[in-house]
Amino acid sequence: MSTVNKSAPRLVPCPTCGGDSLFNTTNAYRPFCSARCKGVDLGAWASESFRVPEDNPPDSETFGDPKLMQ
Numbered sequence: 001m002s003t004v005n006k007s008a009p010r011l012v013p014c015p016t017c018g019g020d021s022l023f024n025t026t027n028a029y030r031p032f033c034s035a036r037c038k039g040v041d042l043g044a045w046a047s048e049s050f051r052v053p054e055d056n057p058p059d060s061e062t063f064g065d066p067k068l069m070q
Contacts, residue, residue: 016040 014021016037023030032038044050 010023011020012023012031013019014031014033014037016032019033021027021029021031021033027033029035029038032041
């Protein structure tokens with residue numbers, strides 16, 4: 001049986017600053033603590049600071065075919 005109190009506000013760490021953030025429908029910026037932290041995160045995505053690593057080599061590289069590497 002779970003002992004989680006559903007009426008108590010749930011605090012989670014803000015992904016940007018690490019401060020407390022209210023994870024509730026009353027917080028329009030959730031999971032962020034403020035509009036500033038939400039904007040900082042959006043800016044990081046827009047400037048491509050957050051990227052998924054690419055496993056494949058670029059098309060311009062000759063990869064795997066030893067005849068093309070001579």
